[in-house]
Amino acid sequence: MSNEDQQSRTARRQRRTGVVSSAGGDKTVRVVVNALVKHPKYGKYMRRRTKLAVHDPQNAAHPGDQVEIVPCRRISKHKSWRLVRIVRRGSGEQAPAGEGELK
Numbered sequence: 001m002s003n004e005d006q007q008s009r010t011a012r013r014q015r016r017t018g019v020v021s022s023a024g025g026d027k028t029v030r031v032v033v034n035a036l037v038k039h040p041k042y043g044k045y046m047r048r049r050t051k052l053a054v055h056d057p058q059n060a061a062h063p064g065d066q067v068e069i070v071p072c073r074r075i076s077k078h079k080s081w082r083l084v085r086i087v088r089r090g091s092g093e094q095a096p097a098g099e100g101e102l103k
Helices: 003-012
Strands: 016-022 028-038 045-055 066-071 079-088
Touching: 028 066, 028 079, 045 066
Parallel strands: 045 079
Antiparallel strands: 016 028, 016 066, 028 045, 066 079
């Protein structure tokens, strides 16, 4: 397969962006993807949310990060998406207990 064929195949893939909600497992993050969907009968736009399990081999993403993901082969029962890049770092870091409280 030539390089052009491989680039066209990856360009056709569906890319989504979402926010990491949790990074509990090893090499796995949960990403929440928000979408606006038009109601078929009434035409009103509704908010829809999907939680996806995403493969993150370097454990680079943290909660609050905005990431770009693409579908891939099935890795486990629930994981069939792969992390492409971290679009923007979030403020998901929590302060240690006791700091930031009013006295």
